Amino acid sequence: MSTANNTFTIPGKARNFSFILLIAGIVLAAIGAAMNLDNPTRLWTGLLYNNIFFLMLGLVAALFLSAHIVGYGGWVTLFRRVPEAMMLYVPVGGILMLLILYFGLHHIYHWSDPELYNPNGPHYDAILDGKRAFLNPGFFFIRALSYILIWSGLIWLLRRNSIQSDLNPSQGVQLYQSSKYIAAIFIVVYAVTSSTSSWDWIMSIQPHWYSTLFGWYNFISMFVTCNAVMMLILIFLTRNGYLQGITNEHFHDLGKFMFGFSVAWAYLFYSQFMLIWYANIPEETMYFKYRIDNYPLLMWLCVVLNFVTPFFLLITRNAKRDNSRRIMIAAAIIIIFGHWLDFYQMTMPGALANMAHGAAEETHGHHEVVRIGLYEIGLLLAYAGLFTYIFLYNLSRQSLISVNHPFLKESRVYHT
Template identity: 40%
Template sequence: MTAENFNFNAGLKKKIVTLGVVGVVLLILGIIILIFSGGGDHAAEAAHGAQAAHGGGHSEFHWYDRLYTSLWINNVFFTGLGVIGLFFVALQYASQAGWSAGIKRIPEAFGAWLPFAGILMLVVFLVGGHTIFHWTHEYLYDESDPRYDAIIAGKRGYLNTPFFLIRMAIYFGVWYWMYRLIRKESLAEDLNGGVTHYHKMVKYSTIFIVFFAITSSTSAWDWTLSIDTHWFSTMYGWYNFASWFVSGLAAITLCVVILRENGYITIVSSEHLHDLGKFVFAFSIFWAYIWFGQFLLIYYANIPEETIYFLERLESDYYSPFFFGTLILNFFFPFLVLMTRDSKRHTIFLKMVCVVVMVGQWLNFYLMITPGILKENGSLGFVELGTTMIYLAGFLFVVLNNLSKAPLVAKNHPMLQESIHHHT
């Protein structure tokens, strides 16, 4: 078949750069508003109350604490999109699926974000780690200090800065290394054909899935669970994975639909869209199942050190709307809209659901991260919007640039004909 390439033209680049520039302007505007609004004084009063209730912490909150929080939310969210793109490709090879052969280049391109995600994660931790992670303060481990925390001190074998950074390097190092191996074989297959490269990709994909099965949980413990250092949940790794996976599926589906509408990947039919829609539909239910399972276990056990996590979010006038709103956006809306067969085949419904799910999951990570850092000082404004737009622009630029460097359809994939004639 004729090679089909994505044209990452100057006009599209200009739009993405404009998105990023607008994000920078909004971020600066948001910071100026925070500085001159006197919000820091109000935050300080609330912080003193939080300090008394939790046995230590920041003496006050500043505008940059809000910035670090927003940066960390986007680090975690967009890292998830990158690694789930690779996981989706690996899943197709490990299961020897044929239907997705014609669209695999889209999720494959997501993996190109991983090195940038790793650098951003490291920089934000080094600059704002003390704000984001309470356990990084040395006084918590000094028994002679009145702010000593026996619970956090008991976790020091795992929660300490050197080991945290080592784990971060391992996560991103291995994820990106596996991405490069799979990507290399994928491009070589385009040139050489045959099944040698395919079998190598099956092997690499299987190894990656096993590694990701572990690190998807441990990275969740590190990057989000440890923010609420006293709290723990045995289902948290699964919950974070479910959030990442449905976000990634929504992003992949949205990209496929938009590319198809713009005349690319012409082999994609309503059958492929139907399968992608089923993925988004099924894993929005899976996310809700994990959400409810975690909540129910903690609710009926009614142990104070477990229930505090949900009480902080349910009893807050600010956070409680997000608590229930994420359920509507991430479960009820996609469930009701994508319930019928036809809705999964119409691009208008797919685009609408995918955008809503991605916004809903961003808000889900916002709710997972913000209360543990800013307590009652959380807010959504220009700082959060601007930061997210900057990250989105960076992610789109990297992914689309990667997408333009290889044919959109892997022409020598041994199961390409199965994908072309796919029918459900």
């Protein structure tokens, strides 16, 4: 491996691509927004779910890295700077998240309406009053702020250790050892906060509804998306002459992750759906009932895109090792888009119904249409552009390979 290839300079095309995505996305979203000014709920919820999607993408990259640090997963060492650069999006996405939550609170979250807690008022909601100790704006913002601070802090520590090991050739092992503690803490923090943040930001859109595995569902959704994004990035980097140590073995294993976690997603989707369907308790079934009645295409499309398609595309060994990587690229794009749709599906129907009718369960016989228009597509492009640029920038700031990492050789001679 030549040292020349160890420094990543952002290719002009990639930089322009990210700017074009960002600008085109903002323009499209602005046009879409101008056409829907009468529906602020849609505008804020669109921002919310796009922001969560990309914030969690960065966050789960840190989890990917931490899991491999703690589990002595040597094979990722060659390309560990990729998840590292991805996770540095978290502070940016986190600040945007706080802004969206602050300004959009009353447009997105039905429970933030103070009228619901007035026992003598016409809108009094006894169930929400019971949840008030947890679900009130003050505590909600304290939680959001602390998630973002803790995540960013731990991510900063992980990154600092990684950079330090580049500068101190003799300390590769010690720095790895201390990264293990940070990574272990991060995993525990993530285990709790991935659940609570998805309750806060997504599940509470329909505040009567609850599902105990909602957090895991979100985690798996993001984990498989993160694998798909990394797959695309690695294909891009290797085709541009970087990371030539990456072989079919690495692609094969990342492909197995995409396949395996797509199945894990299906498992969690089914576990959530089947138990709620079977128990048939009104405050649980309303989530699926509302979607099956009003958004059947969207709901089942998510299952097809996120499980059926990747399952059959990625099941063969050749699909994962084929040098053209055609199937891999197709599967990765389908997975990313499918999970983005799934986030739409988790947030938008509930928010729109709540704002229009008070509560989602009171809308029998009312048919909504899927509203994915210029606005949502524009936001997806804009966020993708922003994420891509921040990723490229962070990737170019450090050497592309963590040269003093103790597992670097293991990663080079890796064989599945």
